[in-house]
Amino acid sequence: MYHAHVPTMEIETLEAWDTNIATATSITGWVMQSVDLGSRLTDLERVDPRGALFLGCVLPDDTVDDLRDRGALVFPQLPALPFNAYRPLLYRPADLYDALLGGEQYARTSDARIYAWATSMPDPTPLHATLAMSLHDHAISDALDELCADLDARRTVGIMGGHAVPRGSDAYVGAARLASRLSLAGYTVMTGGGPGAMEAANLGAHLAGQYAVLSHAIDTLSATPTYAGNETMWAATALEIRGSTRATGRSIGVPTWYYGHEPTNVFPMQIAKYFSNALREDTLLQRCRGGLIYLPGAAGTVQEVFQAATSNYYSPDPEQVFPMIFVGARHWTTELPVWPLIEALGSGRTMGERLLLVDDVDEAADYLIERG
Template identity: 50%
Template sequence: MQSNSQPSASRRTHTHNGHDDREIESLEEFDQVVASGSLAGHRIQSVDLTDRTFALLSADTTESVFLGCVMEPDAAAKIRAGGALVFPPVPGLPFDPYRGGLYGPDELFDGLAGTGFDATPDARTYRWYQDTKSDGDIFASMLRSIHDDAVSDALDEHLAGAQVVGIMGGHALERGSAAYAGAARLGRRLTRDGLTVATGGGPGAMEAANLGAYTAPFEDEMLDSALELLAKTPHFTPSVTDWARAAFEIRHSRPGGGASVGIPTWFYGHEPPNAFASHIAKYFVNAVREDGLLARSTAGVVFLPGAAGTVQEIFDNATPNYYQSRGEPTPMVLVNRAHWTEKLPTWPLLQALAADRPMAARIALVDSVDEAPDALARLRTQAQS
């Protein structure tokens, strides 16, 4: 008899490049697996199986789990009888809680060109969140949790093996400002250095860094042209529609930009996501989003000038570096000496925390954003030596 401490073969987790081999997230993957005659132990995630009834009726589905998969009623009845758990799609939602991948800007902003931002999936999901976040409905709370866990799973798969550098900075930074242009140059340089840029996915410095990553494959003048166009719509107020359309004008005129990650939240849903991140992990729970962004920034974090939110992020990142709870400390680069030593004197406290600890060799303060990439590279080299 098998010990309870040892999972059965169908329950064992096998991973490849960050992907659980039991997970099926597309119709192509489903067809490849079901060709063997068995789906036993697999997790089929948000796949439309309407046209796969025969395969479902004939396959072994012992201990399999179907999450939000559309299928014919007789197929659902058969796989339940065969030992599968079936979580059906939830009708009427503006989002898919069981999604198998990250969002893209075209998905979140679908309908923007025609009817404007208020009709997009992003805006409709924010309204659903506003309507349900405080009504005490355990079902709505469960759906938010399932969604955020699915997004985390997709994000881990996407970033497997990547050298991720987080860029943190204020949401209020306006297009057309010198600081916005500097953040964009930073994102471009780090992407060209082979790193994956990750931001909070919103406007301001976050958008600028994702914009820079998008322009990385193109000639330098492309960023200059983009900055000039965006400056005509400096802020997402009074019109998110106009603000977002300006970004899509750039994407459509110069397709094939560089990849980067944005990790925004509907908790701050009045701040729209930016359209320059190629992969978007949008969460309902802000705490999960913030901790996840910092934890996944394995190549370090650059902190641009910001206010309370950025200060919090500095010490959220410093804490695991101090205790080494995630392993070796990761590099931290603070940009703008006057800001972090005079206006918001965070640097002296960070230095005091780091004193006589391994993290002391992983922190740096620079005067300008253009110095940040070299400072980050220097700290990373020290970490690897």
């Protein structure tokens, strides 16, 4: 039997509820996500809730029973989790580094506690834990969809590179300069959200066009060149810089607790952090329709190369084939000879027309900016 599509309205804040409920007689098709509706019981009694979906909302038990009896679907909050499985918004640095901002050690932050929870699971992971992580990642994807709906996909570019690049190194400075130029030219920069080249790119986008401020920030950060064994100072120094500077560009970080030993960097505008690395990789690469720039990296970066190459190779629409730019000819032809294989895959295809191998980050930036 055919059922007509019911338009969906997502309610993620009490303010959104109040704005939309005033004249409503039915909330069929509405999705309420992590909203405390305990003070809006009169509204709930007045409207028809058939087909409405409540995800992790705060409601009295008798109201939950009443809503279910009248045809609503109510999914309760999941207990004993260090995260909200129905999180309605992307993360901000203060959400992940809450304890650090309060003067405590990195191990007490939400970022570290969630990673500790995830790695404490036995093998195979219990059903309740996989369900919680899947619900969380679905919620993050939904929040990222909402953010990206207001962005031009053709002006969103990914910068990929090694997590082990030390602060203050030439590679770090180059990644920051690259992102600064692209962000100043109107691009939204996306990275894997971790340390190294990813942090440099998010920092460069954060301080787009502020080259003197960027240089000073890198000098300050270089006093703690790596997070390894010093996560608290590594993150605290970055939080001080973020808090004392003005953002002039836009970037998004997409990290994962799968690599939770690598702390999330604090410079993205917003952070879409996932449990599933496979979902995170696909989400990151598919949103960078303006192109992907590969700085020197190792296994993780190579994985991102071939995942994107597969999408480009099999794309049925030439307009959906995005540029893939490799920075560092020696790295990509000799140290990790990815380029010859990628070039061979692209031969005679639209993909091949959008491959570029350069030695300098400014050449990569010039290519995308001139391409528009």
